[in-house]
Amino acid sequence: MLDLSQYNSLGAALRDAPERWPDEVCLIEADRERENCRLTYRQFKEATLLLARFLQDRGFAAGDRAAIIMTNQSKWLISAYAVFHSGGVLVPLDYKLSAREHLQQLAHSKARVLIVEHHLWRSLTQAEGFADLRVKTVLVTEAPAKMDLAGAQRWEEAKGGGEPQFVARERKDWACIVYSSGTGGRPKGCVLTHENYLEQCVALTSLYPFWPGVRYLSVLPTNHAIDFMVGFIGPFTCGATVVHLRTLRPEYVRDAFPRYRITYMTLVPLVLKNLERGLRARFEALPKHRRAMLNALIALNRFLTGRRPNLMLSRLLLRQVHAAFGGKLRALFVGGAFMDPSTLQFFYDLGIPVANAYGLTEAGTAITVNDFKPFRADTVGKPLPGMGIRIVDPGADGIGEVAIRSKTVMSQYLDDPELTAETIKDGWLMTGDLGRIDAGGHLQLFGRVKNMIVTEGGKNVYPEDIENAFEGLPVKEVCVFAANYIWPARALGGEELVAVLHPDTGQEIDAALISELVSRNRRLPDFKCIGGYVVWEEDFPRTASMKIKRGPLAEAIRSKVDRTSAVVKL
Amino acid sequence: MRTLDQTIEEILGLAATHFKVPREQLSPDDDLFKKLKIDSLQALELLTRLEHHFSVELPDYEMQGVSDFRTLAERIQARL
Numbered sequence: 169m170l171d172l173s174q175y176n177s178l179g180a181a182l183r184d185a186p187e188r189w190p191d192e193v194c195l196i197e198a199d200r201e202r203e204n205c206r207l208t209y210r211q212f213k214e215a216t217l218l219l220a221r222f223l224q225d226r227g228f229a230a231g232d233r234a235a236i237i238m239t240n241q242s243k244w245l246i247s248a249y250a251v252f253h254s255g256g257v258l259v260p261l262d263y264k265l266s267a268r269e270h271l272q273q274l275a276h277s278k279a280r281v282l283i284v285e286h287h288l289w290r291s292l293t294q295a296e297g298f299a300d301l302r303v304k305t306v307l308v309t310e311a312p313a314k315m316d317l318a319g320a321q322r323w324e325e326a327k328g329g330g331e332p333q334f335v336a337r338e339r340k341d342w343a344c345i346v347y348s349s350g351t352g353g354r355p356k357g358c359v360l361t362h363e364n365y366l367e368q369c370v371a372l373t374s375l376y377p378f379w380p381g382v383r384y385l386s387v388l389p390t391n392h393a394i395d396f397m398v399g400f401i402g403p404f405t406c407g408a409t410v411v412h413l414r415t416l417r418p419e420y421v422r423d424a425f426p427r428y429r430i431t432y433m434t435l436v437p438l439v440l441k442n443l444e445r446g447l448r449a450r451f452e453a454l455p456k457h458r459r460a461m462l463n464a465l466i467a468l469n470r471f472l473t474g475r476r477p478n479l480m481l482s483r484l485l486l487r488q489v490h491a492a493f494g495g496k497l498r499a500l501f502v503g504g505a506f507m508d509p510s511t512l513q514f515f516y517d518l519g520i521p522v523a524n525a526y527g528l529t530e531a532g533t534a535i536t537v538n539d540f541k542p543f544r545a546d547t548v549g550k551p552l553p554g555m556g557i558r559i560v561d562p563g564a565d566g567i568g569e570v571a572i573r574s575k576t577v578m579s580q581y582l583d584d585p586e587l588t589a590e591t592i593k594d595g596w597l598m599t600g601d602l603g604r605i606d607a608g609g610h611l612q613l614f615g616r617v618k619n620m621i622v623t624e625g626g627k628n629v630y631p632e633d634i635e636n637a638f639e640g641l642p643v644k645e646v647c648v649f650a651a652n653y654i655w656p657a658r659a660l661g662g663e664e665l666v667a668v669l670h671p672d673t674g675q676e677i678d679a680a681l682i683s684e685l686v687s688r689n690r691r692l693p694d695f696k697c698i699g700g701y702v703v704w705e706e707d708f709p710r711t712a713s714m715k716i717k718r719g720p721l722a723e724a725i726r727s728k729v730d731r732t733s734a735v736v737k738l
Numbered sequence: 739m740r741t742l743d744q745t746i747e748e749i750l751g752l753a754a755t756h757f758k759v760p761r762e763q764l765s766p767d768d769d770l771f772k773k774l775k776i777d778s779l780q781a782l783e784l785l786t787r788l789e790h791h792f793s794v795e796l797p798d799y800e801m802q803g804v805s806d807f808r809t810l811a812e813r814i815q816a817r818l
Binding site for chain 2: 285416
């Protein structure tokens with residue numbers, strides 16, 4: 169791999185990769201059984217330089233911000249590279265957000281360039297607020313011939329003449345602005361520097377190396393911190409290959425493993441659990457004697473790999489299982505939300521190590537990761553090299569808030585010094601998560617200090633983002649909490665949102681009110697729905713500027729009622 | 739050539755059969771995720787089923803921003 173200590177920026181490292189591995193395949197983009205493209209590093213560089221020239225011809229300069237809204241595909245990485253080559257700041261947005269949310273983040277980030285897939289551009293142009301979009305240059309990818317681009321240009325037209333300028337950056341310069349939450353409330357744009365990424369890459373690849381021939385299957389959105397690192401920067405600074413699939417239909421994802429001989433992949437817990445369910449169903453469907461044989465082999469593999477994974481042995485013992493995964497799989501990574509230890513054990517017993525990791529966008533992706541020395545299903549692993557961790561105000565059980573200090577930690581929240589100061593204190597990033605470090609140096613998580621939930625799909629949901637769905641509900645006051653914030657559970661899982669209703673004096677919580685509450689709840693996406701409500705007869709404590717003091721309110725509720733008796737399920 | 743109403747009707751029928759929900763419980767403007775009790779991966783299953791029925795390729799992104807049967811039908815209709 170490239171010696172990243174020698175580089176000051178992502179652009180510089182990515183510029184050298186094609187020089188080092190010109191003929192290695194860096195990118196494969198597949199769509200079902202078709203292969204859309206397969207690029208060597210040399211070819212990839214040629215495509216990016218064309219785009220970089222185009223951007224620079226339009227005045228894109230050092231420090232300018234360029235947003236990408238695309239599904240995982242070759243043009244995502246080409247665009248990112250072109251932005252870094254030009255000294256720009258990348259603003260990778262989540263393609264799954266609504267057009268309204270995209271417009272909000274584009275405005276907040278002050279992006280001057282947008283590179284966007286045609287169907288997402290279509291939604292933007294039809295959204296309220298589109299007329300206020302201030303982006304100067306918009307490139308639309310794969311636009312159908314007759315599509316009205318509303319003033320944007322086609323990706324195919326984005327060619328400049330001549331060699332673009334390589335714009336050098338320093339380690340402390342901004343590389344990306346990555347939004348770490350929904351946008352109903354305060355947008356949280358994490359400003360990550362080139363140093364943050366370079367240090368993270370060194371730390372991660374020291375545990376899970378990439379090299380030419382390694383194939384990473386990229387299915388998590390590349391705008392997300394995890395995939396940006398392990399599905400782009402990691403592979404590309406090591407001469408490895410990234411495989412993009414334009415469809416996430418399970419049958420094509422399954423086929424991708426043997427077809428592309430996948431080495432690594434990252435999943436969220438929900439998808440890993442689905443995979444487990446599917447495999448268990450297949451095993452159950454086997455004839456009795458074959459099922460018995462398989463069970464015996466799994467038990468033997470588990471016994472022989474108790475201390476360390478042994479991929480060669482596992483592939484030999486469980487040949488057919490591994491053949492279905494392509495025979496080259498070294499590990500799956502999982503993170504973003506709570507992972508059931510039994511699922512991790514299931515895959516480990518099959519000889520498929522699943523590295524459970526923990527991190528935050530604010531921390532520059534991973535904070536801890538399991539290294540299988542030995543396998544632990546009950547932890548989120550040990551701190552990455554260079555990661556300082558401490559437990560703040562531990563209780564008698566050793567559990568307290570996890571704080572971290574590292575060169576990977578973001579520099580700030582964009583344009584929000586107040587929130588930054590609340591989050592990074594004396595150089596320590598306060599994660600808002602509760603944990604304990606055990607005798608083996610592993611971090612175990614036990615819930616959250618912060619008022620939020622994380623879904624099985626790895627989505628962060630902040631109650632403040634949900635509250636506007638209940639504005640105007642005919643009660644005196646209403647707010648939304650993560651139930652575990654009011655009643656800390658000392659465990660992950662069991663997360664739900666609850667509404668706290670303060671009725672007017674003498675007001676009954678009648679069927680009509682509940683019906684209204686349910687109706688508004690139903691309009692929310694499933695993962696944002698509240699699970700129940702609590703009736704509270706006192707005024708919400710508020711600041712001078714009328715913001716709800718959530719901490720004191722939660723404490724007051726907790727001191728008077730317990731969760732089981734207080735929460736009325738919807 | 740199918741009308742939009744016909745397309746909607748066929749989608750409702752196929753969805754009801756595939757996810758074993760009584761057809762009479764489904765209406766064009768219903769939230770399909772909630773009514774069928776499905777997640778985004780299962781929605782892609784539905785898309786595959788609809789591809790075979792309508793003999794047209796439906797990229798995953800056609801589900802983007804779709805929450806009701808009518809909008810899904812409009813997306814499919816545009817490709818027929």
